[in-house]
Amino acid sequence: MPDYRRAITHLKRADPKLAAVIERVGPCRFAVRAEGTHFEAVARAIVFQQLSGKAAGTIHKRFHGLFGDRCPEPGELLLAPDEDLRGVGLSRQKIGYLRDLADRVASGDVPLDDIDSLGDEEVVAALTRVKGVGRWTAQMFLMFRLGRPDVLPELDLGVQKGIQLAYNKRALPTPKDVLRIGAPWAPWRSVASWYLWRSLENGDGQGG
Structure with missing residues (x-):
């Protein structure tokens, strides 16, 4: 499994709200599916x-x-x-x-x-x-599939919900909001997205 320490260090410094999510979720287990074509x-x-x-x-x-x-x-x-x-x-x-x-x-x-x-x-x-x-x-x-580290799927409902919870927003962020909020996460926005998805699984004590 890749070592994501650099990514996590950057993300925690770039965004205190995301840092709190990372602390709750724990180690990064983002993995690429390499089998097949x-x-x-x-x-x-x-x-x-x-x-x-x-x-x-x-x-x-x-x-x-x-x-x-x-x-x-x-x-x-x-x-x-x-x-x-x-x-x-x-x-x-x-x-x-x-x-x-x-x-x-x-x-x-x-x-x-x-x-x-x-x-x-x-x-x-x-x-x-x-x-x-x-x-x-x-x-x-x-x-x-390709393991690109800096992808932010702005249309993804899970990413939107994860941001809504992390930032305590009343409404779901729009795709433009996602890109704006996620801009400081570059060049590790794939890892940030993974943490947002996992935060919904963990619940952060709330829905998702």
Whole structure:
């Protein structure tokens, strides 16, 4: 696990409110999901959209079962019949999203093999060309797949709620508020976001 001492030192100095959250949550266990391919990671994100974890996990397992219990290559996915994909529980809309992903990766329009070399916003721009992949999904890819340390998902409800609790705000902060409040956390905004999410799990004695 990476050593986040530098990040924590910076965040505590930059923001007393966040420092209190860090103290309550404890050690940083932010971890990158390194298994599988980048294509598999984006395909998984599409499958899991708007579903409970259990239901999505079942569909994802059946999806892999069509291809010998593994994620298909883009070309394999493009050749798979719609009826087979519908048969594992994928909606027509998600099948369209997965085919668009496979087509764009196969053509090089979305350069997943070289995406590590792109800047954060370049990664977001590339991934959001895929139907069904929005800014939030791209930011989760940056954080948990590529391990980028300075991502602040301003649209994320958990991050917004975490700031609301930490700052004792009456209303949820807007995305612009999130970016303004989080500006001092750079270059460790991914770590700050992780702490805000965990603060909701711990409750800070309140909801979330």
